[in-house]
Amino acid sequence: MTHRPRQKKVNKPGLQLRLIGTFLAISAFAAYGQALLLSQALVDVSLRIQDSKVAREVQDAMPELLVHNLLWTSLLLLPLIVLVGVHVTHRIAGPAHGIERYLRSVVEQGGVSVPCKVRKGDELQNLAESINRTFDRLRQDRELEQPTQPQV
Amino acid sequence: MKPGYKMRTRKLIDKSLQLRLVGAFVAVGCVATLFQVVLLNQSMLGFAEKLPQGGDQLLAEAPGLLVKSVLVTLGLLVPVMTLVGILITHRIAGPAYRMRMHLEAIETTGEIPGPCKIRKGDELQELCSLLNQAIEVVAQGTHTVEPxxxxxxxxxxxxxxxxxxxxxxxxxxxxxxx
Structure with missing residues (x-):
């Protein structure tokens, strides 16, 4: 079966935002940590430069260099990370939303009419398969236990 | 934590799901690190060219500096990101695994052992609640008819x-x- 690409990218805002927040925190931690490490290393290099005037110039330029880089990082990298985060979390939030919708329809209709399906490549495939197998078993049990209607 | 719940001892419950997400975390961290390195390298080159003296020394030391800082960052960051990733993905993989086990128990025995419960603070709470309702609906016949x-x-x-x-x-x- 072919599936159309999902139009709605944020299906479970709570779950997705929490995961995207983690992505952002990790990338910010990595980028800013790296910037601090490099600036520290540059200060060390400047201390080794014989000419004190040049060394001072390097040290003076450091804050501006750092701010400039961190601004570029924030402007370019963070939106990119948010997009990647939405795409990655969608593979969990999408099927979770799909399974929830399916279960809601089972509850509202009072029974199972079609099996639960999850897109190929999405997460939670195993859960959807387990749901189908269990519902099949319950339906079979119910059919076996249901009394035969006597003919009047 | 509720008194009835023990700490989960197995942290990698659904390896494929968790490792894929951890991989994404590590990849994002590495991209951020390398992006920062490229930016700083670029700025440093521009700055060294502008210097009247000492620019050559700065340029000569630049590759060593970059390699060292990248190695330190990745050496520290990759294990931290892996641990954080496992802990975070555990809140998704854990309840998904619990629901699967609950369904498998019903599938094997045909009996409903009670509602499926997942830990407070875990993800997929709504899914679990809907699953319990749907199981009740599907099994209604089984449990309302006396054997x-x-x-x-x-x-x-x-x-x-x-x-x-x-x-x-x-x-x-x-x-x-x-």
Missing amino acids: AQTVAENRKALDSAPSLNPSSPAEAVQKNAK
Whole structure:
């Protein structure tokens, strides 16, 4: 079966935002940590430069260099990370939303009419398969236990 | 944590799901690190060119500096990101695994051992609650019909009911007409 690409990218805002927040925190931690490490290393290099005037110039330029880089990082990298985060979390939030919708329809209709399906490549495939197998078993049990209607 | 819950000892429950997400975390961290390195390298080159003296020394030391800082960052960051990733993905993989186990228990025994419960603070709470409701709905027949209620017992009950046991077809027609 072919599936159309999902139009709605944020299906479970709570779950997705929490995961995207983690992505952002990790990338910010990595980028800013790296910037601090490099600036520290540059200060060390400047201390080794014989000419004190040049060394001072390097040290003076450091804050501006750092701010400039961190601004570029924030402007370019963070939106990119948010997009990647939405795409990655969608593979969990999408099927979770799909399974929830399916279960809601089972509850509202009072029974199972079609099996639960999850897109190929999405997460939670195993859960959807387990749901189908269990519902099949319950339906079979119910059919076996249901009394035969006597003919009047 | 609720008193009834023990700490999960197994951290990698659904390896494929968790490792894929951890991989994404590590990849994002590495991209951020390398992006920062490229930016700083670029700025440093521009700055060294502008310097009247000492620029050569700065340029000569730049590759070593970059490699060292990248190695330190990745050496520290990759294990931290892996641990954080496992802990975070555990909140998704854990309840998904719990629901699967619950479903498998029903599938194997045919009995519903009670509602599926997941830990407070875990993800997929709504999914779990809907799953419990749906199981109840699908299994309703199984649990409302008494097992002792067999076909023979139903027939006996019908036979004893006068309205459904007319002595003759004519009487049945008469009763229906009333």
